[in-house]
Amino acid sequence: MTASLLTAGIATAHLLGLFAAMHAVMHMRTPQGAVGWTLGLLLLPYVTLLPYLYLGSSRFLGYHAGHRAPAAPALSTTADAAAPVDPGCERYAAISALQRRPFRSGHRLRLLIDGAAAFEAMLGAMADARHSLLVQFFIIHDDALGRRLQQVLLERAAAGVRVCVLFDGIGSHALPQHYVETLRTGGVAIHRFATRRWRNRFQLNFRNHRKILVVDGTRGFVGGLNAGDEYLGLKPPLAPWRDTQLELAGPAVADLQQLFADDWQWITGTALPLCPVPPADGHASALVVACGPADPQETGSLFFAAAINAARQRVWLSTPYFVPDNAVRAALQLAVLRGVDVRVLIPSRPDHRTVFLASTLHAYAAVRAGIRVFRYQPGFLHQKALLIDRDTAAIGSLNLDSRSFRLNFEVAALAVDHAFTAEVAAMFNADFARAKAIDEREYREAPYLRRVAMHVARLFDPLL
Known part of the structure; x- marks a missing residue:
């Protein structure tokens, strides 16, 4: 039997x-x-x-069914009335077409370097909210910074502000239920982003990695920072923590609102009222770039490939995880062959050892192809930044790996503006001054078993 x-x-x-x-x-x-x-x-x-x-699933099913129609004219008329977009935007037409939204002009941009400056600006902006506060993080911790965030959200909800919060169920797996219930009791609408529908029910690969803050429809923030003490550099051995956030004011804030509203509708089944965007009064042109596993194309990879292929003088990028796919690797190699100054800044300390091993092998291949690769020395590098030539920069949540290309919901802002790009270039130069260039010896002189481990780790590239 x-x-x-x-x-x-x-x-x-x-x-x-x-x-x-x-x-x-x-x-x-x-x-x-x-x-x-x-x-x-x-x-x-x-x-x-x-x-x-x-x-095993490679697609997040059903999400587009919840997408709303493109932003209503009331949300974009200010952009129409603004000055024409920078002529440099024309070479990113493929990215604009991929996003199905145009570059918009009239933005004010502020670069926020590292956690203290970023959270001072973000918490201050939240405290000033009068009508609407949309907050989305991949990770929220119940620690000192997480409780500061909680207090600001409760204060704004008590003042009559509509406060909506999203967090990722896997990224914030350690967030205790009492933290969430305290916010709900205080009038904050807070939800965990999860697969929710049966077709995605068992999938652990799909995560919402976006970091979005929108205040009253007038100010938006994107970047790499989550809400936790480690992002302030308070948790060794990765401290000090190197990261970057971008504040923007202008018409593209409407697109950030819409992205948050799409995620909100997927989770709650209800439409989220959007604030009108005030008249544009800045000079920068910008495009909000969003990607995720529900897209019909591999949007994240295509974004990087298109931006790199547009470069004629320099491509500088910073990423904690350097696991490029074939398209992005080819774009970087072609840029070198065109005579472009291609530099990649990666961490010297690992936070995920498998990814670090795979990144080391990819860095070796990049160096052999003529790409200059640097390891940031003072602490962990979590910054996601891209610099193209002397007029274009992008800040967001996208890492240079298959997870950001294909498995995570991500967001970034692509800005075309000489003054802002000069600020980002100065930031990069300061980072390079604290970094060491690596060469082929990093791989060749590594112990044999470590090199074997690198090649084994690379087998998992599609999941990293």
């Missing part, structure tokens, strides 16, 4: 593995992923069926 049950169980596992393998062949984004899953599901279904249930 026991033998027959065991035989039946093995046969069932192989049958389910066969069906799952057929699903993998049909739906994996890459041939490598399809081959890997198919072999595992056919040969070792008892080992791979459960991981495939949680990690």
Whole structure:
């Protein structure tokens, strides 16, 4: 009896593995992923069926069904009345078409370097809110900074401000329920971003990595910072924490509102009223860039590839995780061949060892292709910044890895403005002054087993 049950169980596992393998062949984004899953599901279904249930989907299903129509004219007339966009925006027409929204002119931009300056500005802006406060973080911690955030949100809700908060269920897995309930009791509408619908129910890969703050529809913030003490550099061994945030005022704030509203409607099923945007009074042209696993294209990768291909003088980028896909790697190599000054700034300290090992191998390949790679020395580098030539810069939440390209919901602001780009270039130069250039010896002189570990880690690129 026991033998027959065991035989039946093995046969069932192989049958389910066969069906799952057929699903993998049909739906994996890459041939490598399809081959890997198919072999595992056919040969070792008892080992791979459960991981495939949680990690195998390559699309976040149903999200676009909740998307609202493009922003109403009332939200964009100010942009129409503003001065024409910078002529330099024309070479990013592909990115604009990918986003299905135009560059807008008339923005004021402020670069916020590191956590103390960024949170002073963001918490101060929140405290000034009079009508609406939209707050979204990948991670919220119940620590000193998290409680400062909580207090500001409660004060604004008590003052009659509509306060809406989103946090990612996986990124904020350690957030205690009493933190959330305290906010709800105080009148704050707060929700965990989760897959929610049955088609995505078991998927752990999809995360909302966006960091968005919009105050009264007039001021918006994007960047790499989450709400936790480590982002202020208060938690060794990664301290001091190096990060960057961008404050913008102008028509593109309407697009940040809309992104938040899309996520809000997906989770709550209700539409979120949007504040009108005041007249534009700045000089910078900007485009909000959003990407995620619900997009029909691989928007994150295409954004980086298009921006790099537009460069003629320099491409400087900063990322904590350097795991480029083939398209971005090719764009960087072609830029070098065009004579472009290509530099990549990455951490010298790991926060995720598997990603760090894979990044080290990619850095070795980049150096061999003529790309200059630097390791930031003082602490952990979490900054996500991109500099193109002398007029374009982007700040946001996108890392240079497959997770940001394909698995996370992300957001950045792409700005075309000489003055702002000069500020970002000065920031980069200060970072490079605190960094060490690496060469091929970093890989070649590493112990053999460490090099093997790098190559094993690279096998997991699609999940990193």
